[in-house]
Amino acid sequence: MQRALGVERALECPLHVVGGAADPLVTLDDLLGWQQHSTREVEPMMLPGGHFYLRDDEEQLLHHLRPLLRRCLVPDTAARPSPVDVPA
Numbered sequence: 001m002q003r004a005l006g007v008e009r010a011l012e013c014p015l016h017v018v019g020g021a022a023d024p025l026v027t028l029d030d031l032l033g034w035q036q037h038s039t040r041e042v043e044p045m046m047l048p049g050g051h052f053y054l055r056d057d058e059e060q061l062l063h064h065l066r067p068l069l070r071r072c073l074v075p076d077t078a079a080r081p082s083p084v085d086v087p088a
Contacts (some may be wrong), residue, residue, distance in 0.1 A: 014040040016068055018061065020053035021046040 015038045017031040031044035045064055049056045 010036070011038045012040065013038065015042045016045065017042060018045045018047060020049040022049060022053055023051040023053070025051050029061070 011088050017034045019026045019028070019031050028044055028046060034044075035042045044085060047053050047060050047064070049051075049060075054061055
């Protein structure tokens with residue numbers, strides 16, 4: 001894995017990176033470059049639009065993020081900390 005000098009160690013989690021398919025500044029290869037910041041898989045996603053694709057249609061990003069966020073939720077409510085267990 002390629003790492004830049006002076007940069008903290010890579011994250012130990014998957015990364016989901018998003019770009020606009022018509023963005024002339026950030027390409028798919030640029031998104032794949034995030035791999036150097038993670039020891040796990042990088043999942044690039046190209047959405048319709050340019051550099052400011054989110055301004056055009058934020059719902060399209062939310063449509064793709066919702067399933068990712070659902071995978072992060074703890075399915076067993078007994079495993080979740082109760083409000084008194086969470087530090088203030």
